[in-house]
Amino acid sequence: xxxxxxxxxxxxxxxxxxxxxxxxxxxxxxxxxxxxxxxxxxxxxxxxxxxxxxxxxxxxxxxxxxxxxxxxxxxxxxxxxxxxxxxxxxxxxxxxxxxxxxxxxxxxxxxx
Amino acid sequence: xxxxxxxxxxxxxxxxxxxxxxxxxxxxxxxxxxxxxxxxxxxxxxxxxxxxxxxxxxxxxxxxxxxxxxxxxxxxxxxxxxxxxxxxxxxxxxxxxxxxxxxxxxxxxxxx
DNA sequence: CAGGTAAGTTTTGTTTTGGAACTATGGCAA
DNA sequence: TTGCCATAGTTCCAAAACAAAACTTACCTG
Numbered sequence: 001x002x003x004x005x006x007x008x009x010x011x012x013x014x015x016x017x018x019x020x021x022x023x024x025x026x027x028x029x030x031x032x033x034x035x036x037x038x039x040x041x042x043x044x045x046x047x048x049x050x051x052x053x054x055x056x057x058x059x060x061x062x063x064x065x066x067x068x069x070x071x072x073x074x075x076x077x078x079x080x081x082x083x084x085x086x087x088x089x090x091x092x093x094x095x096x097x098x099x100x101x102x103x104x105x106x107x108x109x110x111x112x
Numbered sequence: 113x114x115x116x117x118x119x120x121x122x123x124x125x126x127x128x129x130x131x132x133x134x135x136x137x138x139x140x141x142x143x144x145x146x147x148x149x150x151x152x153x154x155x156x157x158x159x160x161x162x163x164x165x166x167x168x169x170x171x172x173x174x175x176x177x178x179x180x181x182x183x184x185x186x187x188x189x190x191x192x193x194x195x196x197x198x199x200x201x202x203x204x205x206x207x208x209x210x211x212x213x214x215x216x217x218x219x220x221x222x223x224x
Numbered sequence: 225c226a227g228g229t230a231a232g233t234t235t236t237g238t239t240t241t242g243g244a245a246c247t248a249t250g251g252c253a254a
Numbered sequence: 255t256t257g258c259c260a261t262a263g264t265t266c267c268a269a270a271a272c273a274a275a276a277c278t279t280a281c282c283t284g
Contacts, residue, residue, distance in 0.1 A: 001159040001160065001242080002241095002242085002270095003135040003136075005159075007216065008218060008219065010218070011142065011209075011212075012208075012209045012210075012211075012212030012213040012216065013138065013139070013142045013205055013208050013209045013212060014139060014142070014212075015212040015216035015218070016208045016209070016211050016212035016215075016216060017135070017138055017139065017208070018216070019216070021133075021134070021135050021138060021139075022133070022134065022135055023115040023129070023133055023134055023272095024115075026125065026129055026133060027125070027126060027129065027133075030123065030125045030126070038230080038231085039230070039231050039232070040229090040230065040231075047113040047117075048113065048273090049272075049273055049274065049275090050231085050232065050233085050274095050275095051232095051233080051234090051272075051273075051274090052271090052272070052273080053232090054231085054232060054233075055271095072230095074280080074281065074282095075229085075230070075231090075279085075280045075281040075282080076230095076231090076280080076281095077229095077230060077231070078230090078231070085215050088211060088214070088215065089211055091207045091210075091211075092204065092207040092208050092211055093125060094207075095203040095204040095206075095207045096124075096125050096128045096129070096204050097123075097124045097125045097128070098124075098203075099124075099128050099200060099201055099203075099204055100123075100124030100125060100126075100127040100128035101124040102200070103128075103197050103200065104119065104124065104127035104128060104130070104131065106120060106122070106127070107120065113273080114239095114272095114273085135241095150261080150262085151261070151262050151263070152260090152261065152262075160241095160242090161241075161242055161243065161244090162243095162244095162262085162263065162264085163241075163242075163243085163263095163264080163265090164240090164241065164242080165263090166262085166263060166264075167240095184261095186249080186250065186251090187248085187249045187250040187251080187260085187261070187262090188249075188250095188261095188262090189260095189261055189262070190261090190262070225284100226283105226284090227282105227283085227284090228281105228282080228283080228284105229280100229281090229282085229283105230279100230280090230281095231278100231279090231280095232277105232278085232279085233276105233277075233278070233279095234275105234276080234277070234278085235274100235275090235276080235277090236273100236274090236275095236276105237272105237273090237274095238271105238272080238273080238274105239270100239271080239272070239273090240269105240270080240271070240272080241268100241269080241270070241271080242267105242268090242269080242270085243266105243267095243268095243269100244265105244266090244267095245264105245265085245266080245267105246263105246264075246265070246266090247262100247263085247264070247265090248261100248262090248263085248264095249260100249261090249262095250259105250260090250261100251258105251259085251260085252257105252258090252259085252260105253256105253257095253258090254255105254256090254257090254258105
């Protein structure tokens with residue numbers, strides 16, 4: 001079974017994951033909530049490849065979670081901004097953040 | 113960059129995703145919250161392959177999110193149950209569920 | 225014309241995944 | 255004591271996804 005098939009699943013968690021349930025998509029959205037909006041900003045911030053980023057942005061725009069807006073023509077350049085539907089993912093990002101803060105502390109070189 | 117490298121990321125969202133940020137893991141956890149606990153139950157419920165399920169369960173146990181408990185020896189059989197750390201993912205699952213309910217309604221064959 | 229920027233696309237080789245078959249251990253029952 | 259069933263995986267192979275790096279397009283600057 002392909003994960004995109006989950007979009008019609010009976011379970012709303014599964015349907016949500018059919019859009020954002022991969023390795024990088026939620027990281028892009030995190031960046032959006034942090035105020036980033038451009039291709040190269042996402043690249044620098046997240047560490048994913050251009051290839052994958054382009055694909056994920058396309059999916060997110062298709063899903064109505066991001067909107068692609070030209071902020072300059074000649075040369076044409078784009079911003080990716082959260083739609084209202086995208087904004088509504090904020091609580092999900094926050095619960096994931098809280099869990100990570102509590103349960104995935106950053107190991108640091110402690111003592112010798 | 114590999115996604116498992118995210119476990120040491122400065123961002124707690126990224127660290128969380130290094131454990132649960134793939135196509136299937138959160139679906140396994142959903143099943144756990146629904147009361148399922150056995151290999152073949154997960155298979156039937158989620159539609160993922162045995163191959164992937166085995167791999168994900170291993171990761172989840174390693175991450176301390178699930179615990180593998182023998183419920184029978186001779187023949188030895190296992191239950192996978194949420195640890196406390198795993199239980200704490202409930203709010204995340206709920207926010208994803210809520211978003212899906214609102215923003216990913218199931219299309220049904222409407223009208224003729 | 226050379227170099228720089230932004231937003232991608234293409235190419236190539238490696239990993240992960242999907243799907244199906246196979247293995248291991250033991251119960252049960254004919 | 256052989257055959258069938260159940261649970262919990264593992265193995266194999268082909269297909270898809272991914273990583274890394276180079277290339278492309280469109281324009282601007284010097």
